[in-house]
Amino acid sequence: MSWLLKTPIELDRFEGIHGSDKITIRHRLKRHYFDDSYRINPHQRPNDKKLFKFWKNRSSIFKRINDGNIYLTDELWFSVTPENLAQFTANYVRQCLPDAKCIVDVFCGGGGNAIQFARLFNKVYGIDSNIDHLFCTYMNSECYDLAIKPKLLCGDWETSLKMLVNNSQDKPDCIFASPPWGGVDYLRKDTYDLEEHLQPAPLSKILRVFLSVTSNVILFLPRNSDLDQLSSITQELCGPDEKCKVVYVKDNGYMKGILAFWGKSFYDFSRFYPEQKDQASGESMDGKEGKEIEVKMGDLY
Numbered sequence: 001m002s003w004l005l006k007t008p009i010e011l012d013r014f015e016g017i018h019g020s021d022k023i024t025i026r027h028r029l030k031r032h033y034f035d036d037s038y039r040i041n042p043h044q045r046p047n048d049k050k051l052f053k054f055w056k057n058r059s060s061i062f063k064r065i066n067d068g069n070i071y072l073t074d075e076l077w078f079s080v081t082p083e084n085l086a087q088f089t090a091n092y093v094r095q096c097l098p099d100a101k102c103i104v105d106v107f108c109g110g111g112g113n114a115i116q117f118a119r120l121f122n123k124v125y126g127i128d129s130n131i132d133h134l135f136c137t138y139m140n141s142e143c144y145d146l147a148i149k150p151k152l153l154c155g156d157w158e159t160s161l162k163m164l165v166n167n168s169q170d171k172p173d174c175i176f177a178s179p180p181w182g183g184v185d186y187l188r189k190d191t192y193d194l195e196e197h198l199q200p201a202p203l204s205k206i207l208r209v210f211l212s213v214t215s216n217v218i219l220f221l222p223r224n225s226d227l228d229q230l231s232s233i234t235q236e237l238c239g240p241d242e243k244c245k246v247v248y249v250k251d252n253g254y255m256k257g258i259l260a261f262w263g264k265s266f267y268d269f270s271r272f273y274p275e276q277k278d279q280a281s282g283e284s285m286d287g288k289e290g291k292e293i294e295v296k297m298g299d300l301y
């Protein structure tokens with residue numbers, strides 16, 4: 001079993017794994033490394049036909065995917081945040097929080113967002129309960145030439161976040177999360193119920209936990225999310241005067257979802273995007289209306 005000792009995986013990039021979990025996780029990571037599990041051959045269609053449309057648009061997921069060094073599980077094909085959008089989000093957070101050092105990406109998946117945050121912030125943590133996804137984040141970070149690599153925590157979102165806050169000297173300045181929307185059927189209904197369908201917990205629970213750590217929170221949610229619900233949950237948790245800013249984000253002309261922002265630093269949208277005023281679909285800020293923006297490469301550099 002000497003290969004167990006020789007893996008080039010930097011296990012110290014995986015934080016807070018302990019006891020028997022630690023041994024299982026290390027073993028899994030090493031096995032994936034030596035089997036080269038989940039590496040995408042960009043020229044070969046996925047076996048599952050349902051993934052075909054994602055494969056056709058693969059360079060919008062990771063622009064470097066055609067170099068052959070990107071890793072995805074079947075689930076990640078449709079859940080990684082497209083690179084333009086992840087880049088836009090990271091740039092926007094950087095502009096709004098110029099002094100921020102530490103960002104936590106809860107539900108980090110294959111690293112779409114975590115990688116873009118790591119380009120701009122000193123400390124980035126990624127949390128996910130799926131070790132195969134964390135392996136993909138690790139490998140994908142390698143091919144993005146990052147000076148700062150995300151630190152990864154494997155475990156349930158709430159326990160891992162608490163562990164991070166209690167055991168680390170880094171105080172999160174902002175939490176970003178792209179929680180699972182419950183599969184590709186999320187558009188079947190006109191309005192997406194954020195309390196009933198969001199996983200792994202209702203919006204109010206996720207938001208309550210996040211806001212107990214930092215007042216700067218961003219969630220990536222379905223485009224048909226119930227905005228009245230967003231508004232009432234915001235007021236219930238933050239008080240009647242607090243606001244949630246909603247930005248509708250498009251990529252390639254296609255509406256990908258909404259970014260919901262909590263925290264005063266995120267309010268003044270038009271300061272950064274005066275040219276987008278004509279596209280605004282409302283005055284935003286109270287969670288009932290939102291602005292719409294086409295995400296482009298190079299925004300906010």
Ligand SMILES: C[S@@+](CC[C@H](N)C(=O)[O-])C[C@H]1O[C@@H](n2cnc3c(N)ncnc32)[C@H](O)[C@@H]1O
Pocket residue numbers: 079080081082107108109110111112113114127128129130133155156157158178179180181199200
């Ligand atoms: C939509 S994906 C995130 C995609 C990510 N933003 C990216 O760009 O790659 C949601 C992730 O949540 C993770 N997840 C689901 N339930 C979880 C839980 N209870 N605790 C932690 N992670 C969880 C899944 O494994 C999945 O990787």
